[in-house]
Structures are given as C-alpha cells and as structure tokens.
Amino acid sequence: MGIYKFIVLLVVFGFTSFVEARPISWTGGSTVMYKSNSMMSSYYYHYSPSFKYSVGAEYINERYYNDQYISIRSTYLLDRKNTKESQRNLYVTASLSTKRNDEFYYGVHGDWETRRYFTSFSMLDKRSNQKNYTENELQIGIAPYLGEYNQLHTWIMLKSKEDTRDSKWKTYPFIKLFKGDFLLEVGSKESHWDLHFMKRF
Amino acid sequence: MYKFLIITTLLISNNLYAMDKMHDHNSKQHNHDSRTAVDGSKTRLDDAMYNKFVSNLDSSQVVIVDVNGMVCDFCARGIEKTFYDDNLVKKVLVSLETGKVLIAYDNAKKVDFGEIKNIFLSNGQSATGMTLKKIT
Numbered sequence: 001m002g003i004y005k006f007i008v009l010l011v012v013f014g015f016t017s018f019v020e021a022r023p024i025s026w027t028g029g030s031t032v033m034y035k036s037n038s039m040m041s042s043y044y045y046h047y048s049p050s051f052k053y054s055v056g057a058e059y060i061n062e063r064y065y066n067d068q069y070i071s072i073r074s075t076y077l078l079d080r081k082n083t084k085e086s087q088r089n090l091y092v093t094a095s096l097s098t099k100r101n102d103e104f105y106y107g108v109h110g111d112w113e114t115r116r117y118f119t120s121f122s123m124l125d126k127r128s129n130q131k132n133y134t135e136n137e138l139q140i141g142i143a144p145y146l147g148e149y150n151q152l153h154t155w156i157m158l159k160s161k162e163d164t165r166d167s168k169w170k171t172y173p174f175i176k177l178f179k180g181d182f183l184l185e186v187g188s189k190e191s192h193w194d195l196h197f198m199k200r201f
Numbered sequence: 202m203y204k205f206l207i208i209t210t211l212l213i214s215n216n217l218y219a220m221d222k223m224h225d226h227n228s229k230q231h232n233h234d235s236r237t238a239v240d241g242s243k244t245r246l247d248d249a250m251y252n253k254f255v256s257n258l259d260s261s262q263v264v265i266v267d268v269n270g271m272v273c274d275f276c277a278r279g280i281e282k283t284f285y286d287d288n289l290v291k292k293v294l295v296s297l298e299t300g301k302v303l304i305a306y307d308n309a310k311k312v313d314f315g316e317i318k319n320i321f322l323s324n325g326q327s328a329t330g331m332t333l334k335k336i337t
Contacts, residue, residue: 026283028283082269083269084269084300087325114272115272147274147297148274148296149274149295150274153273153274178273179274200275
C-alpha cells in the first residue's frame with residue numbers, strides 16, 4: 001500500500017483514539033498494561049498468537065459513568081510496511097463487554113515511525129444503549145537522542161485528543177520512556193491527564 | 202455516521218486484504234529470488250561492532266542479518282527472545298543504528314536463511330539479506 005493511500009485512510013477515518021504503542025506483540029508474546037486518565041482506567045492483558053493479531057481481556061473502570069466491567073478485545077494488523085528507516089502500521093480493533101450484550105466498541109489505529117520521528121492516529125467508537133461516544137486521538141513525537149538497543153529511549157510527544165462527551169480537543173505534551181520490556185507514558189494538562197504503563201514478556 | 206464508518210471500514214478492510222494478498226504473492230516471488238541469491242554482498246559490516254561481538258566467542262558460525270522495520274527497541278524485543286529459544290544459538294546482538302542483527306550459532310547448526318526470515322517475520326520485521334562467517 002502506497003503512502004498516498006495511507007494518507008487517504010487517515011483522512012477517511014478522521015482524527016482518531018486510544019493509541020497504544022504496538023497493540024500486537026511478537027508471535028507468542030504477551031503484554032500487560034495499565035492505563036489511566038480523567039475519564040477511565042483499565043488493566044489489559046493480551047496475547048499474540050501471531051504478529052498479525054492479538055486477543056485479550058480488559059478490566060475497565062469508567063469514571064465518567066461510574067461503571068466497571070470486563071471486555072474481550074482483539075486487534076488485527078491490516079497492513080505493515082517495513083523499510084530500512086521506518087515502519088508503518090494500520091490496525092483495527094474491536095471489543096465486547098462481558099457485562100452487557102449491547103455494549104461494544106471498535107476502532108482503527110495507524111502509526112508511522114522512524115528512530116527519530118513518530119506519528120499516529122486512532123479512533124475508538126463506543127456503543128451501547130446508555131452511552132455512545134467517540135474518542136479521537138493524534139500523536140506526534142520526536143526522539144531527542146537515538147538510543148541503542150537496551151538503552152533508555154525517550155520520546156517527547158504531543159497529543160491531541162477529543163472525547164465527544166465534552167466535544168473539545170485537548171492538546172498537551174507528554175513523555176514516553178521505554179527500556180527493555182517496559183514502557184511508560186505520562187502527560188497532563190490542567191485537570192486532564194494520562195498515564196500508561198506496559199510490560200511485554 | 203456510525204453506519205457510514207462501519208461500511209467504510211469493511212470496504213477499506215476488504216481492499217487492504219486484497220492488497221495484502223497481492224503483496225504476499227509478490228513477497229513469495231521475491232523470497233524465492235532471495236533464497237537463490239543471498240550472498241550478503243549488500244551487507245556492510247560495522248567492524249567495531251563485529252569485533253566486539255566475536256571477541257569472546259569460540260568456534261562458531263556468525264550470521265549478520267540486514268533487517269527492515271527495526272526502528273524501535275520496544276518492537277525489537279521479540280527478536281532476541283525468539284532466537285534464544287534455539288539451543289544452538291550462543292549469542293544475539295541487535296543493532297538499531299545499523300539495522301542489523303548478529304547471531305552466533307553453534308557449528309552443529311545448519312543455517313537456513315528461510316528459517317531466519319521466518320523468525321524476523323514472526324516478530325513483525327523483514328530480513329532482507331545475510332552474511333555467514335565462520336569463527337575458528
């Protein structure tokens with residue numbers, strides 16, 4: 001798939017949410033993650049039977065609705081382009097709540113990165129009888145230095161995020177750190193904040 | 202809007218799937234060519250990196266693999282883990298800067314580029330060439 005088609009996809013899907021660094025692991029790999037922001041927090045475990053997809057279970061605490069539930073979630077890699085200098089990915093994801101049959105979400109996530117630059121987008125559409133909303137997110141980032149394998153890697157990131165429940169785009173900086181199998185993201189703006197921790201094994 | 206998104210997603214997914222199949226087909230053809238022409242001639246060695254890697258190795262086979270898509274440490278973690286699953290692998294070195302992975306095998310190992318390519322593929326990267334060196 002050419003870069004122009006990828007850009008068209010970005011436009012078609014609009015500005016989108018819930019960007020995760022590598023939502024699929026290597027074949028046979030597992031990932032645990034914790035995510036928290038002003039709207040929700042979640043614990044998520046996923047397993048990747050193949051580098052093309054992952055399946056997992058997520059415990060979600062929606063602060064906005066004071067609702068807690070477990071969902072079963074799967075992510076599929078639609079397209080990947082590897083070059084010497086970059087990697088580009090396009091994923092689709094879907095999740096079904098175990099608490100209510102009519103509650104589910106689906107979304108799309110794309111990213112492109114080199115060792116120096118990172119860009120991504122995502123959109124997550126959540127549906128049920130009681131709550132319908134969309135989370136859209138864009139990220140850009142730059143690595144201030146190029147770390148080697150096993151060193152600490154640092155990314156200075158800018159995130160722009162919309163939650164249709166309050167219909168406002170919020171843009172704020174955050175920092176992404178990873179070393180070995182661990183990743184940590186922290187960002188904040190006024191009352192809005194994000195925390196994301198991940199470990200792979 | 203909701204229905205529009207679902208329909209758009211399905212249409213685009215279908216299109217991407219078809220393109221993916223086409224890409225796989227092309228890759229298989231390329232793979233065939235690679236297997237018959239892997240001489241590592243396009244693999245440029247970093248002498249300092251190589252010398253450090255082999256400095257404490259006894260008799261071994263060292264494979265230097267060119268890899269595409271190895272752009273971040275976090276996404277390359279599986280490479281090391283997967284190669285170490287093979288008991289005949291003595292040492293692995295991932296170099297993000299040069300886009301190369303060095304693997305030291307026991308001499309009993311029959312090195313096969315197809316197998317190496319599959320290991321990289323299972324980690325989401327693409328191996329594009331390799332050089333095999335014997336350490337005595």
